[in-house]
Amino acid sequence: MKASSNYIGLAALSVAYAISLLYVIQHKVADEPTINDDRKVIRFGHWQLESGIRGAFDAVVREYEALNPEVRVEQLAIPDRAYPSWLRTQLVGETAPDLVLFGGVLKYDEELLARYFTPLTSKLEEPNPYNQGTDLEGMSWRNTFLDSLDNAYSVGLLDYYYAPAAMYTIRMHYNEQLWDKLLGDTPTPSDWDEFIEINQRVSENAYAQENAIMPLAGSGYNSNFILNGAMERVTQRLNAQLHRAPYTTAERSVIGSAWLDGDISLKHPSILLGLREKSRVMRFLPPGFYQLRRDDALFQFGQGRSLMLATGSWEAPSLMATVPFDVGVFLLPQPDPKKERFAAHAYGVSSEAKAASEAGGFVVLRSSANSDQAIDFLRFLTSKPGSSLFARKSSWMSPLRNIETPEETEIYKPVLDGYQHGFHLYFSGSNSRRVFRQRVNRLISGGAEAFAESSSDLFLDGVREDVVLESRVARQTAQRQDTTIASLHFLSSSSDDPGERKRWATRRNETMEAHIEQSINHAWMEETLYRYDRKKKEQ
Amino acid sequence: MRHRYRFLTIIGCTCGLLLAKAEESPSNPWELASRMLFDDARNAFEVARESVPTDETVSLGWAVARLNEPPVTRARIEQVRSTLEPLSASADATIAQTARYLLARIAHTRENVSSLDEVYRDYLEIHEERPTSPLGQLAGAHAIIIDLTRKGASQADREQAFEHWSERAFRFDSPEDARHLHQSLAKLGWHYKIENEKLIPHIEAFLESGVVTKRLRRDLEARSAWLTHESGDYPTALQRYQRFIDNNPDDARVKIMSERLAEVSALLAQASRS
Structure with missing residues (x-):
């Protein structure tokens, strides 16, 4: 009995092996060019x-x-x-x-x-x-x-x-039929407050009608387009102030050090405003959205269980081809600086020039x-x-100049006439993000002020770890550049051809510029960490 | 495939080194090292070293490549140091300066030194010997970084260090001769909130010396305009906002810079009326 079952097993294994072999050979043949x-x-x-x-x-x-x-x-x-x-x-x-x-x-x-x-x-x-x-x-x-x-x-x-x-680019997508049903002829929102109001109406309607329609489809991936976006808009002025000019992109070292130096905190007016706006939107996302994946959000939206989905233009053709309803698109709503509560914090619509x-x-x-x-x-x-x-x-969308955009992608065209955006809450790195996500329930249930009050110390610990990591990366980058600089220096001083010498010297100077930037970032972050640790010890 | 390239690399670089010329060919080991292909470069230098074991250029190249070849271990750094030490006394000024500079870098960033004072002195010495040479300037920049970021120093100490280096940087005939000193002072002065009137001249001197990195140039032009505006020097701010807009028409900051320019123009127009 035992021997025969062994033979059956062996035979099954041989058949499986033969099928696999055949499969591999077929693929190999298909991958190879034909004889001619x-x-x-x-x-x-x-x-x-x-x-x-x-x-x-x-x-x-x-x-x-x-x-x-x-x-x-x-x-x-x-x-x-x-x-x-x-x-x-x-x-x-x-x-x-x-x-x-x-x-x-x-x-x-x-x-x-x-x-x-x-x-x-x-x-x-x-x-x-x-x-x-x-x-x-x-x-x-x-x-x-x-x-x-x-x-x-x-x-x-x-x-x-x-x-x-x-x-x-990132845009808000909505279910047109559901929109008509829930909101009638209400136009799509032109700013952040109108967006919140629409979410509120959909949410109230769901409660009254006892349906399970969420205003926003959400996952850890999609929600960030709205939540981080809100914070990035209300920190536009703060970002320029911290960098003492509008900057190409916010620098992690600058933002991280600003947290540790106390120039910003969870109680800073711009951060608090961003937290308030975040917490308002979180109520309109499905429970536990941070644990959900991108596909889950697409599934919710596709099944008509949520009205809107924030996602990138890369997703749009698939989305429109697979969902059983018409999809409308509008720009991600942004805080209007003409409104009093945003005036001191936001400049206006963010640029998508990059x-x-x-x-x-x-x-x-x-x-x-x-x-x-x-x-x-x-x-x-x-x-x-x-x-x-x-x-x-x-x-x-084509990334080239002067290419006519097909009508259906017109809404995705990047906004060029806008402002630099600010920074989101855990811009300094993954440790502050971890702390934020661990404590996000306090923000949802208790609001921005209570979250700021109870989470400041832990959040700063997360930022500190981010700065340590960032400083280490800066040091390693500067170390690697030692080889590049010495090599380019040799190349620029040993070539007989003046044109070549100049070419190498330009590359060397450019590396030196980057090297000094990294070296300063490292030294400055280390000094900031020293000050922060000393201050903490004294407390 | 890879072996074929390696073989060609070795042949190419050996010939190149024997001719003691920096070829543009990608088989040049110095170019391999400059592109962070550390092990390929080190292999090529080792092959060359077999033919010309006493050649200082080859030894320097080997140390330069080995310095960052993963895994970077204490033993390897020690190997590099023992190769660089005799080279630091070379009769060839470029080889000696490069070796000394790299020894200072090893002490500064790859060893746990209890005090940076000695490293600071090494950088200073390299800088003072040939202050306008590229590595002399870079050593000067590192000395500034150490001086201005000393742990436990007060703001007054940093301002004093800034003044000291500022005076040295402006002693040179042209900004180009002190470009990396100006760069360090422009960035550190910004971090440590040195007053605008003292900071802006370094940003401008660095820009004048010819900033190569486009992104850095754009950021410095933006910052210079912004800080000049803050300082209340409106006519100069106007020029600097305009310079940013003219030089960077596709930049995402053009909108806000144009608005600030209009603000300054209005202020100037108002002042001329009153």
Whole structure:
């Protein structure tokens, strides 16, 4: 009996093995060019599994292959949760695709960029040949992007590494039928107070009608677009005051040190106002929303169990294609500085001018056997003809200048005529976020003042840990730059060619500038920590 | 694939080093090191060292690459230090200065020193020997950082240190000769809330010396305009707001800078009427 069951097990195992083998061979054959196909193969990897995106990439690929018959382009779409580990495995195993989508779910990592990818700086300064005959002809590839990729520059590596295929903004989406049913002909809100009022009405209606419709679909992911957004708007003036000028982006070291120095606290008028606004909105989100995932929020909204969903333009085509109702879109409501309670805190609507740079983009594998061809494909994808085609097929926005936006994406166009935003509550890092999330119930149940009163010390402990971490990162970055500076110094002083000497000297000076910034940040944060700890000991 | 590149790298860099020239080719080990490809650079220098074991340039390159090659351990840092120490007495001024500078950096950021006074003196010495050279300036910047961020110092102590270094920075004929001193003073003075009248000249001198990093330049132009406005020097503030808008038309701050410019213009118009 025992022997026969062993044989059955062995046979089952052999069959499973044979099926797996067959499956692998089939895939291997499918992945290989056909016998007569001696075209060069370019592969690009991404995590954009949203509806219509793979099809849009395919359309661009077909167009490119028609122009370049000697090339075959393949796309690899990997789920976002698996993407970072998949990519690292591929890189280490030397099997990574020629082009890789960087940013978004893949945390920005300079060492990864430096080790595995090739800088695009010099290529980006040349015109994109695929723009010939368009109004972008002759313009450097970099300048064809809406913000000239100003914020895509790696300060640590002194190079540009990626070119974006799309750009995104965050908007509020709503169920039009449900809106009509619950709110009649009420227009979409034009500012924060109207938004709160609408939420209130939907909430009261749900209570009166005993239905379970929430005003807002929420998850830890989506809720931040509204909650952090509210705080970022009411700290616009405070942010400029702390940086003693409006700054490109708030500096973590400045904000963290301001907390420790007592320049800001949970009881600061702007922070307290932000907390009040946050707590007002939290009541309109599903219970336990911080524990819910992005998919849960989409599911709530898709099932008609909530009226509105804040999410990015990347989600819009999928959303509209899958939900059984019409979806309306409006700008995220923002505090109006003309209203008395916001006047001293907010400047006005936040600018989205950095949307193209912040979208992330495709990087080129350093060890690619066909890196020139991969760059050529990237040029096509981000040229006026390629990008227009991609935008049309995907309903995503093109990051290029002078591209007509399809009517359905008009509402997603970045706001360029706006102000710098401020900072959100746990901008200093993950430790203050952890403390905030652990105590968020006190904010919901007790309100902003009670939360501030009971959480200040713990929150500061979290900020302190964030500053320690930030200081360590600054020190490590400055240490790594020691090698870069010494190497560039040698290169700039040893070349016989004056042009080369100048080029290396410019890169050296730029690294020195970044190095001094990091060194000062580190020293200043260490001194702030010393003062904070001493003050705490004395208390 | 990777081995093929490594092989080419080794061949290329060995030839390059034998010719003692900094080639632009990516196989140049100094360029590999500048791009943070620490182990590739160190391997290339090791191959070169086998051919020319006494070459100081190769030894320096090896130490430069090894300094940050992961995993960075105490033993490796010790190895680097023992390589750099004899080089710090080299007859070649660039090699000697680079080695001394890196030794100071090791003591400053990679060792648990009880007091930074000795490191401060090392930086100061490197700076004073060749104050306008790039590494001389950088050493000066680190001396300023240590001086102004001393733990336990009072605001008066910091202001005094700022005055001292400010006077030294303006002693040079051109801002370019003290660009990194101005940069350090502009940033630290801002952190420690040194009064605007003393701070702004350093921001302006640094801008005049030619700030390479675009983002840094934009932020400094914004800050200079803002602080000049705060100081009440409206005619200059007007120029500086305009400079920001002209130089950075796509920047997200153009709207607020334009509003501030209009505010200053109105104030000036009002003053000229009265």
